[in-house]
Amino acid sequence: MLFVLKMKSLFSPILSTFPSHLSKTTPFSTSFQLSQTLLCKSPSLQNPNFLPMKPVMASLNSSTSSTSVEGPGSLIEASRLSSGEIHVIVGPMFAGKTTALLRRINSESINGRNVAIIKSNKDTRYGLDSIVTHDGEKLPCWSLPDLSSFRQKFGADAYEKLDVIGIDEAQFFEDLYDFCSKAADHDGKTVIVAGLDGDYLRRSFGSVLDIIPLADSVTKLTARCELCGKRAFFTLRKTEETQTELIGGGDVYMPVCRQHYVNGQAVIEAARIVLESRKVQCDSYLEAAPVI
Structure with missing residues (x-):
């Protein structure tokens, strides 16, 4: 009996130092509440146009990452590099590819993003300065022989502020792959491509199918x-x-x-x-x- 009392006296100081009003799960619940507070203050939840920098944050938080980010300028550049996208719309003629492209461009513009549309100057059916659907819907565009000349003609400063680039009749551009790769991977642009996936003999038409491995999404109309x-x-x-x-x-x-x-x-x-x-x-x- 004496031995039991001595053992109890040894443990009692330790137990007495733990606050009685806290449970054993308090550290976890406190951490959860703190994380919820931080999330509520996050600009990604307050601003619907905010683009989360998931790849960048993952590389910064990972102890095994070899990516080096130095200074606020480098962080901004890294975030821009991770925000590019490529979306491809294909199908036969009269499937509504241009209509789908214009609908997406309009939506991006309404959301406050800077947009521009490019089409091949080979297509002169509805004029050179507009992209027109078979139903008569119209938007102004840049009519170019190739995509590599777009940045120069659009202007370097204006290009930097550009968020979304639409490309219609993409099968006519031989440099489609290189342009989309650079615009999305290096310039942080969202590129929406609409074009024929096959010609009248059901063979691959231009470079449209070549960019599918680069694409975030592919829609077949x-x-x-x-x-x-x-x-x-x-x-x-x-x-x-x-x-x-x-x-x-x-x-x-x-x-x-x-x-x-x-x-x-x-x-x-x-x-x-x-x-x-x-x-x-x-x-x-x-x-x-x-x-x-």
């Missing part, structure tokens, strides 16, 4: 088959021209489903054979005709 009304994934060329780049509207192309694409190509090929045989017969007749 469909049109309505003009022959049966089903979903159309492909573009059928109505004319006999065989060059890949042939700019035109409903007079040259129509969206079709898989069945009518295959059938349509068969009909076009049969018509081509008939026309060629008639041409051969006509040439033979002209050669055999007597000269008077």
